[in-house]
Amino acid sequence: MTTTSSGSLVNELLELENLYWRAMQDGDSKTAMRLSADPCIVTGAQGVGQVDRKTMGKLLDGAKWKLDAFTLSEPVARALTDDVAVIAYKVHEELTVDGKAIKFEAADSSTWVRREGEWVCAVHTEALAGDPFGRDRTAGSRVDCAPRAETTRLTPRAAAVGYSTAMDTLTLYVDGFWNSPYVFSVFVALTEKGLPFTAREVNLHERAQAAPSFQALSVTGRVPVLEHGAFQLSESSAIVEYLEETFAPPAYRAVLPTTREARARARQIMAWLRSDLMPIREERPTSSIFYEPARAPLSDAGQAAARKLVAAASAFIPDGRTSLFDELTVADADLAMMLQRLLASGYELPPKLTAFVAAQWQRPSVRAFVERPRPPYIPY
Numbered sequence: 001m002t003t004t005s006s007g008s009l010v011n012e013l014l015e016l017e018n019l020y021w022r023a024m025q026d027g028d029s030k031t032a033m034r035l036s037a038d039p040c041i042v043t044g045a046q047g048v049g050q051v052d053r054k055t056m057g058k059l060l061d062g063a064k065w066k067l068d069a070f071t072l073s074e075p076v077a078r079a080l081t082d083d084v085a086v087i088a089y090k091v092h093e094e095l096t097v098d099g100k101a102i103k104f105e106a107a108d109s110s111t112w113v114r115r116e117g118e119w120v121c122a123v124h125t126e127a128l129a130g131d132p133f134g135r136d137r138t139a140g141s142r143v144d145c146a147p148r149a150e151t152t153r154l155t156p157r158a159a160a161v162g163y164s165t166a167m168d169t170l171t172l173y174v175d176g177f178w179n180s181p182y183v184f185s186v187f188v189a190l191t192e193k194g195l196p197f198t199a200r201e202v203n204l205h206e207r208a209q210a211a212p213s214f215q216a217l218s219v220t221g222r223v224p225v226l227e228h229g230a231f232q233l234s235e236s237s238a239i240v241e242y243l244e245e246t247f248a249p250p251a252y253r254a255v256l257p258t259t260r261e262a263r264a265r266a267r268q269i270m271a272w273l274r275s276d277l278m279p280i281r282e283e284r285p286t287s288s289i290f291y292e293p294a295r296a297p298l299s300d301a302g303q304a305a306a307r308k309l310v311a312a313a314s315a316f317i318p319d320g321r322t323s324l325f326d327e328l329t330v331a332d333a334d335l336a337m338m339l340q341r342l343l344a345s346g347y348e349l350p351p352k353l354t355a356f357v358a359a360q361w362q363r364p365s366v367r368a369f370v371e372r373p374r375p376p377y378i379p380y
Contacts, residue, residue, distance in 0.1 A: 016112060016121075049195070171200055244256050277305045278305070
């Protein structure tokens with residue numbers, strides 16, 4: 001495919017970019033929405049995501065910053081097809097954020113797609129100017145220099161990764177050994193949705209969960225706890241539901257089925273795994289997956305629970321499939337974790353279930369949790 005670049009193309013795309021920037025400067029959400037694909041892929045200092053038009057408009061209408069001035073310079077553009085073109089440029093931004101005047105330089109790029117004769121921005125990226133290896137940013141710079149690119153330009157146009165009321169800081173409180181199946185469930189949901197978050201470890205073996213500060217945060221005194229801005233929520237299934245509703249598809253990847261019946265089934269499986277099969281949880285703790293396998297044979301109660309798990313999982317998973325539903329969900333990850341308790345200690349599962357666990361265990365979000373560095377285990 002031949003790509004082309006011309007002065008007329010540069011001028012046309014630069015005019016679109018200036019129109020978008022002026023819309024942000026004027027708080028013109030209708031123009032910003034009209035110029036955006038639905039959804040638009042965005043990348044910035046806080047990660048990667050997608051944002052739909054409705055959310056973008058809402059964020060621009062409720063922006064807690066003001067774009068005072070901007071200058072675009074050194075544009076470069078190229079047409080990839082008759083209806084797809086890319087432009088990159090430097091931008092100087094002057095803003096007011098939390099009452100403070102901010103100035104900085106960045107490099108931006110946008111991919112524009114022509115649909116029904118109108119150009120819309122399908123992808124937008126922004127990178128702060130500076131050392132290419134990040135050596136000019138100290139460990140504390142993200143806090144000390146909070147009003148950066150992601151707190152400004154990215155608030156409306158890249159809302160999925162920006163600093164906004166919809167993307168307040170996400171903090172996940174986890175167990176210090178990273179082997180809680182409930183932390184795992186929420187971790188997978190956050191990772192699948194591409195949501196940047198900070199993890200804070202709670203050392204359960206030191207009874208850190210009993211500290212008044214954590215009790216006030218969690219109410220239940222258990223991990224995980226999700227902190228989203230000023231809101232805190234405990235209990236993993238409730239957190240997964242909250243994430244699915246707050247960062248809903250299509251702007252973000254779904255982690256629960258989209259149809260009513262399938263979602264009800266996923267909730268059934270997740271609730272059952274959290275309320276039954278106690279002998280497996282006691283005799284095959286998740287520490288036997290991430291640390292030393294369990295050596296003692298299952299008790300009679302453990303054997304009965306294992307047979308119950310195998311029978312139910314075999315019924316839930318469709319024949320010839322390695323997932324519960326048409327799309328991958330947190331329920332798949334939860335069920336795979338429960339089955340892995342048996343596999344890790346040598347229990348022989350039917351081929352159908354072994355294939356299911358193997359497929360789920362290769363998901364990038366699952367691998368990210370499984371392959372985390374862990375400290376030496378201390379039983380508690």
